[in-house]
Amino acid sequence: MSVDKDTVKKIARLARIAVPEDQTETLAGELNGILNWIAELEQVDTEGVPPLASVTGHPLPLRADQVTDGEQPESVLANAPEQASSFFVVPKVVE
Amino acid sequence: MSDLLKLTAVEARAGLDSRAFSSVELTQAYLDAVTATRPLNQFVTETADKALEMAAASDARLAKAEAGLLEGLPLGIKDLFCTKAVQTTACSAILKGFVPEYESHVTDQLWQAGGVLMGKLNCDEFAMGSSNETSVFGPPVNPWSKDGGPALTAGGSSGGSAAAVASRAVLLATGTDTGGSIRQPAAFCGVVGMKPTYGRCSRWGIVAFASSLDQAGTFSRTVADSALMLQAMAGHDPRDSTSANLPLPDCQAAVTAGVKGLKIGIPEEYVMDGMDPAIMALWEQGQKWLVEAGAELVPVSLPHTRYALPCYYIIAPAEASSNLARYDGVCYGLRVEAESLDEMYAATRSAGFGEEVRRRILIGTYALSAGYYDAYYLKAQKVRQLIARDFETAFASVDAILTPATPSAAFALGSKQQDPITMYLNDVFTVPASLAGLPGISVPAGLSEAGLPLGLQVLANKFAEDRVYQVAGALEAAAGFTLAPPRAAGEVQ
Amino acid sequence: MSDKANLVAGRSGPFEVVIGMEVHAQVVSEAKLFSGASAKFGGGPNAHVSLVDAAMPGMLPVINEACVRQAVRTGLGLNAQINLVSVFDRKNYFYADLPQGYQISQFQQPIVGEGSIRIDLADGSSHEIGIERLHLEQDAGKSLHDQHPTKSYIDLNRSGVALMEIVSRPDLRSAEQAAAYIKKLRSILRYIGSCDGNMEEGSLRADVNVSVRRPGAPLGTRTETKNLNSVRFITQAIEYEVQRQIEIIEDGGEIIQETRLFDTQTGMTRAMRSKEDAHDYRYFPDPDLLPLVLEQALVDELAGQLPELPDQIRARMTEEYGLSSYDAAVLTEERETALYYEQASSGQDRKLVANWMTSELFGALNKAGLDLSASPVGPEQLGRLVALVSDGTISGRIAKDVFAEMFESGGEPEQIIEEKGLKQVSDSGAIEALIDQVLADNQDKVDDYRGGKDKLFGFFVGQVMKASGGQANPGMVNQMLKAKLDA
């Protein structure tokens, strides 16, 4: 498993992080370094071992179906970079 | 140094109760210390006015004998905890200027216990780092740095918290620990750092790094102070599905309960190549102290220890890549304007996240992406299971485990930045317990050859924080580590 | 399952249509799936929004118990496997109305596994449609694109509302079957009360996967047309896609697997412009949540409390009442209809009541644009009207007039018959007198009839009925006339 420049671009695109063309090579090298180090895990025999889902050991707690929140658009929008008429505003989305 | 700054939290509480001094006086002494230690870059936001207001309110409650556990004590809060109406940034450009409309559960508990907010403390960006150098505000300087010598790291990610407690700028501080972010900086700064069991303190309102690992904890100058603070901040919170609904054992009593008859595990795998001889010597010294205090040493094996770091560096970045997707410039935080939504996302996130955060997001995204999930994330969760089982097996025969806290003393800022993996190796002793969700404490126990503090780590079984405090209390008593760093408030010119 | 009847003719020969549906059904609950904000439709912009829904830093999800119960109840109604352990995963992607940057959904371990739905078509055929799974997930917010020339506006009121995604097997073979499927699914959800089925408000919307193939050939490449919120749009979109795909194939082209949007104005589908980059959702278990564990006892309890469902009622209607399976399907589509029918037909001629409901009552309601719940004619009134036909008090013909009057005025059938003197004449003396008069007036036709022109019988019946003002009991008229003429 080795990361090339195209893979870096693909991951960066998935993560919505712009990577300048002249940095893809360096980044690929760094990521490969980390991935090679991580690859040590392949040595561990995990046959029949269930993945650890949670360390706390209790099941998912359920909450009662009651309206206890909301009706506070001012709080919701308090830190909005751009808003209008209580909507968040973003550059136009084309579907 | 003002005499008030020399008091431990327990002593300060007694002084407030006996009206030897007021919370406003105590707080003012600490505010002066905050000002004096500014060159150490520990705070990212100071809240002096709020602190004096809260102190006055504490004095009123003290007068009415309605004091809480932490009544009137000056606290520093890692800037990862959301504080209502006080800027919370996670030390990232992407959250600069973000003012939460809510209070994290942990800090809420602290204010209810009477704590006084001195300000928000520096940390690594989104808690990703081991030297606090990824902070957008620049790193704090370890108060143990010597005049004329290189500026040393306070450790990370909770570097500001460790430094501020060590330099006497606050009495107590919160931290969060994902892979060692409380225990490692505590060791580097010569203070006590406690990471409780995963699920002990609510994560509600704490900026998430890796949800299955993140756990809030304490910084203090003594083990008893830690137990006092944990008592105030722990507790079940129905708003966090992973919060445990179990009572906290009596940790304050445990501090002085002694270790007579306890079995202390010494893991053979924690002897590592190239370990600092001073660390090795301190570990052996710690074992001796415990035996002298009546404990029995038991060699234990944690065979999957060497896989803990690679395992951690899959799980934590994978979770982080998803947790940090919300920082996209739409609802809050930084936005870099662009023509299209997608360009806006990419521009915002590239400008808003620092290099290490971007690197971890990319690694995490890769580890979860189609075709690699099984090989990376799923594999890591299986290895994590084995690591947890190693500890389960060990705790079947021992009450606690003693290890070094870090592989070295504090290093110079800038000395490990070139290679991420070298930096990651800092957490070699702390990460395994994080993966297993165990409570762990770092206790200052000695000095390196260069005169820098070194810590010992005590681990116990899940929800057995009392065992941690028992052993930590014994180590503290034996070590008698009471040194103030050369650049503590009052010593800084 | 290659029904000949369902083949679609192309220029070069027949094609078989293969359809699978993914239906998003909004769960009936007070609050959202993972936050305490209201799940109610509407509200001012960003009013029904908690800081959890807006994905503020450090906010965490806690699951709503009622939504879990609704999903289990629905699974039981779909004769499906209930999974006692299920897992919530994060589906990661960026979108303006998805503040977390991921949707909490269920991927590898859904709460409900395999089940089935039976559909009944007008031609009398029935089909089992496989259900692959049902899982719980969060709805996204809403983007408004028409408020500003260069901006989109985001409202998070829907963000975090609980949805059940119900995925069918590709067992559907025509637009008609797809329409029957969505109607039946909607019906089951409404009986159970787990979804209000309001398609206009988006409480129920379907993604339709369509492919075509030569009969017997392996599955063709499919397209997914998203977010269809009416039965008509589902039908139109499928019909359009089938024709489009057949044309492409017959012109030697290839179908591209893609997501398409339906234009309600033109009835056409088009490829989405913003092509989501090679779907890589990076699913992984949400570390903020733990596995959802259900007790079998809870499942049993919910099963015990489930209302009678359309299939059970339909079975009773066909087996005990002797209704056709199509009529039974129509009468059970809505729970209110079935209740109305049960009440109207209780103690009456069940088939006759069914006919009256499906023809007269539904016709009148349709024309007046009314729902059954607003019908001026109540079930008991309709039952009494049918009883008056059954016992010969009025003829079927007259009954239609009475019904029209009842629908108009809301009056009682007996009263209307009384006031308008519409009671059927069943007095044999009176009928005999009418017959004698008609025969006397038409002596020539009587002779022709007796000379072998049988067909004139109808003429005499008509004359007698006319003379009675339509009120003579037609059975008696027939019988007595025959006796007189053949004497």
Ligand SMILES: [Mg+2]
């Ligand atoms: Mg879909």
Ligand SMILES: [Zn+2]
């Ligand atoms: Zn869905």
